[in-house]
Amino acid sequence: MKLPTLREVGTETKLLLIGIPVFIWTMVPIYHMFLFAISPKEDAFSGKLWPTHPTLNNFNIVFHQQHYFLRDFWIQFLNSVVIALSAGTLTLMIATAAAFSISRLRVPGGRWVMNLALFTYFIPAAFLAVPMYRTMGNYGLLNNHWSLILAMVTIASPYAIWVLKQASDKLPVELDEAATMDGATTLQLFRLVYVPLMMPSLVAIGTYAILLAWNEYLYAFLLLSKDTEITLPVALGNFLAADDSPWELLMTTGFIYALPPAAIYYAFKRYMVGGLTAGAVKS
Amino acid sequence: MAITLSGDHAIPSPPLSARLTTPQVWGIVLLAPYLLVFLAFVVYPVGYGLWLARHPASYVALWHDPIFARAAVNTLIFLLVGINLKMAIALFLSGFFAQQRTWIKWLSVLFILPWAVPSIPTILSVRFMFNPEWGVVNQLIFKFTGEDGPNWLNDPTVALSMAIGVHIWKSLPFWTLILMTGRLAISHDLYEAAEVDGASWSQKFRYITWPSMQTLYITCTLLSMIWTLGDFNSVYLLTGGGPADLTHVLATLGIRYLRLDQLSLAMASIVCALPFVLPLVYFMMKRLSR
Numbered sequence: 001m002k003l004p005t006l007r008e009v010g011t012e013t014k015l016l017l018i019g020i021p022v023f024i025w026t027m028v029p030i031y032h033m034f035l036f037a038i039s040p041k042e043d044a045f046s047g048k049l050w051p052t053h054p055t056l057n058n059f060n061i062v063f064h065q066q067h068y069f070l071r072d073f074w075i076q077f078l079n080s081v082v083i084a085l086s087a088g089t090l091t092l093m094i095a096t097a098a099a100f101s102i103s104r105l106r107v108p109g110g111r112w113v114m115n116l117a118l119f120t121y122f123i124p125a126a127f128l129a130v131p132m133y134r135t136m137g138n139y140g141l142l143n144n145h146w147s148l149i150l151a152m153v154t155i156a157s158p159y160a161i162w163v164l165k166q167a168s169d170k171l172p173v174e175l176d177e178a179a180t181m182d183g184a185t186t187l188q189l190f191r192l193v194y195v196p197l198m199m200p201s202l203v204a205i206g207t208y209a210i211l212l213a214w215n216e217y218l219y220a221f222l223l224l225s226k227d228t229e230i231t232l233p234v235a236l237g238n239f240l241a242a243d244d245s246p247w248e249l250l251m252t253t254g255f256i257y258a259l260p261p262a263a264i265y266y267a268f269k270r271y272m273v274g275g276l277t278a279g280a281v282k283s
Numbered sequence: 284m285a286i287t288l289s290g291d292h293a294i295p296s297p298p299l300s301a302r303l304t305t306p307q308v309w310g311i312v313l314l315a316p317y318l319l320v321f322l323a324f325v326v327y328p329v330g331y332g333l334w335l336a337r338h339p340a341s342y343v344a345l346w347h348d349p350i351f352a353r354a355a356v357n358t359l360i361f362l363l364v365g366i367n368l369k370m371a372i373a374l375f376l377s378g379f380f381a382q383q384r385t386w387i388k389w390l391s392v393l394f395i396l397p398w399a400v401p402s403i404p405t406i407l408s409v410r411f412m413f414n415p416e417w418g419v420v421n422q423l424i425f426k427f428t429g430e431d432g433p434n435w436l437n438d439p440t441v442a443l444s445m446a447i448g449v450h451i452w453k454s455l456p457f458w459t460l461i462l463m464t465g466r467l468a469i470s471h472d473l474y475e476a477a478e479v480d481g482a483s484w485s486q487k488f489r490y491i492t493w494p495s496m497q498t499l500y501i502t503c504t505l506l507s508m509i510w511t512l513g514d515f516n517s518v519y520l521l522t523g524g525g526p527a528d529l530t531h532v533l534a535t536l537g538i539r540y541l542r543l544d545q546l547s548l549a550m551a552s553i554v555c556a557l558p559f560v561l562p563l564v565y566f567m568m569k570r571l572s573r
Contacts (some may be wrong), residue, residue, distance in 0.1 A: 018379050018549025033408040045417040097313035122564040124513025126534035130549045131332030154324040186309040215401035219516045233403045254404025265399040
């Protein structure tokens, strides 16, 4: 066995001196949430780093809606799922059509629309929220799931169009020419050539839009208010208003709510990191 | 069934359609859904909002509201301190995560978590950790010193620093990842040549890493500024703008006025931020649409 040299040991130590604080900094809030989720009420507030009697009872209470605050847990969970999936699907449809139109069909004014989309991408979301809230009221969509779905589509599609356009531009023009020579109509070109070739980017963008809608708090809390209409993050925020909130149940619900995005992120990591980081900043 | 690409084949009668080829007509049809969304949910709200903010009286009222001045200062602190600190740490950590080690690869998988999970449960978790009575931080302080810890979120300076900390916690992974991509693009030969010449760690950074990454770093900083201006969660979920409305930033202030049903003030406070936002947006659009 080869012994490490003194220099190698030194480098490794320096790296560990960075790595350990980074690990602690990253994990503490997440671990704290997990700790609450597996602690019985009396253990949760004891300041211990591991509960004396770890339990899954909190999950049991949440899943069976056995608390006043959790009466509508499953319907709120379902609302989150429906809104995230609808926003994801709609964004994907609108953005794919637009990117195909701008990049492959070179529609007149396409570049102009692209710039408008980029402009929207840069409006800080909290700034658009104020006028958007009033507009949804004017449209009569407040407290209707469509308001949140459409708001999420508005926020997600500029970035989606931009990333998809970058990816479309990389496909060779010869493909379109060959397909047209073979007698393909524009729609056939879209369906049979374009969409299959764009699959990896479409997966990345669909995932991005779904996560964006699932994680959204501000718009959800402004646009929806009825207990049976709100999404999970709004329900979590409402816990805060009460004086006697059951924090261990709140953290358990939060943990359940945070699991799907983490799982989706790790499942699609290959597509997302490449697609999103390349899209976010072109160096 | 062949549809030709050339314009001469199209229907002759109306002048516009004569100039458009079939693919171009399809192009307009396929672009229409986005244009509709843009008109209905960007143009109309923004126009309506600006119309609501048209009265000079709103700006006078804002000017006399001490909470507005405080929020503007807080926003500046958030941008200047928070973003520079975050980007400097991200630059440093991008070098750490670029190291080829199995354990560092595993750490990077965990390091992404704050960015991958939603803000609300994690920020609330931080809030509970610092609860003065039963939060784990003060429990530990009591255990070791026998004294009660401070009421963390009750001091506006501490509370704002913690909101900045939460913001950094959440968005650091993303920027580290971007800067790491930039670092990995630098040719390895440069470093090897420098090592042969006996360059120190700081010399390598100064003469190779920084010049190659400068543009990317500045772009990231500006983009991060725009997004941080819109960061509602870090402040609202941690402090709710309190104590005594002293930790508001512009993103939460607009919503505060909205909740108080002072819509024209809400819009006016956002309009006040536009002179700072628009140049940034213009610069970013220039860079990205090249």
